[in-house]
Amino acid sequence: MQAGKLVVLTGPSGVGKGTLLRSLLQRHPDLYVSISVTTRAPRPGEVDGQHYYFVNRTEFERMVAGGELLEWAEFAGNYYGTPRLAVEQQVQQGKCVILEIELEGARQVRQTFPTAFRIFILPPSLNELEFRIRNRGQDSEDAIARRLQRARAEIDAASEFDIQIINDDFEKALTEIEAALLAPVHCYSA
Numbered sequence: 001m002q003a004g005k006l007v008v009l010t011g012p013s014g015v016g017k018g019t020l021l022r023s024l025l026q027r028h029p030d031l032y033v034s035i036s037v038t039t040r041a042p043r044p045g046e047v048d049g050q051h052y053y054f055v056n057r058t059e060f061e062r063m064v065a066g067g068e069l070l071e072w073a074e075f076a077g078n079y080y081g082t083p084r085l086a087v088e089q090q091v092q093q094g095k096c097v098i099l100e101i102e103l104e105g106a107r108q109v110r111q112t113f114p115t116a117f118r119i120f121i122l123p124p125s126l127n128e129l130e131f132r133i134r135n136r137g138q139d140s141e142d143a144i145a146r147r148l149q150r151a152r153a154e155i156d157a158a159s160e161f162d163i164q165i166i167n168d169d170f171e172k173a174l175t176e177i178e179a180a181l182l183a184p185v186h187c188y189s190a
């Protein structure tokens with residue numbers, strides 16, 4: 001699996017991973033962002049096959065049993081996983097493939113693809129993280145509590161990653177990710 005590169009982007013829910021990735025894709029449309037499978041219900045505006053593949057638990061468990069997922073985890077009461085085939089095909093075609101996934105999945109990828117480049121996005125503070133999740137206005141109180149509880153453990157694991165970037169000033173964080181990905185050893189190397 002070495003023609004392209006695999007990049008893992010992890011960080012607590014609400015830190016801004018998705019927003020950073022959308023801006024990164026606008027600047028670098030040749031990047032490939034993996035579309036995950038999830039049992040979470042779609043949020044308003046989320047489109048099946050674009051934001052996620054939305055499936056029920058039975059279908060997700062069938063995909064796990066069939067070896068169709070590169071990694072998967074349960075997060076805040078729902079399953080999330082990365083479809084293996086699309087990622088492998090894109091990497092073989094030389095693409096730089098980005099997985100935006102939580103900590104347990106990132107750890108699995110470290111076992112299966114130890115050469116993957118792994119970035120951890122940190123919030124400026126837990127208070128700001130909570131503000132961002134609430135301000136996003138997409139999660140129930142229960143979901144917010146579960147996500148914040150998980151955030152603490154995730155932040156404690158930040159040093160497992162190749163680099164840590166604080167998403168305080170958005171443009172600065174974006175530039176730091178861009179610089180890391182465009183370094184020859186991380187993406188786009190021959």
Ligand SMILES: Nc1ncnc2c1ncn2[C@@H]1O[C@H](COP(=O)(O)OP(=O)(O)OP(=O)(O)O)[C@@H](O)[C@H]1O
Pocket residue numbers: 011012013014015016017018019020132133135136167168169170
């Ligand atoms: N640097 C920043 N300063 C202030 N707000 C930000 C910043 N970056 C992102 N946000 C805002 O934080 C909220 C959460 O961002 P986003 O949904 O991208 O997080 P996420 O890490 O992808 O979350 P999840 O893992 O739950 O999908 C959004 O409303 C976004 O606009």
Ligand SMILES: Nc1nc2c(ncn2[C@@H]2O[C@H](COP(=O)(O)O)[C@@H](O)[C@H]2O)c(=O)[nH]1
Pocket residue numbers: 011012013017036037040071072073075080081082100101102103104105106
């Ligand atoms: N292990 C995986 N984690 C994933 C995947 N796709 C998304 N995620 C992470 O889940 C949480 C919650 O996402 P949300 O869209 O419900 O807010 C967040 O940390 C995502 O990064 C995946 O395929 N595998």
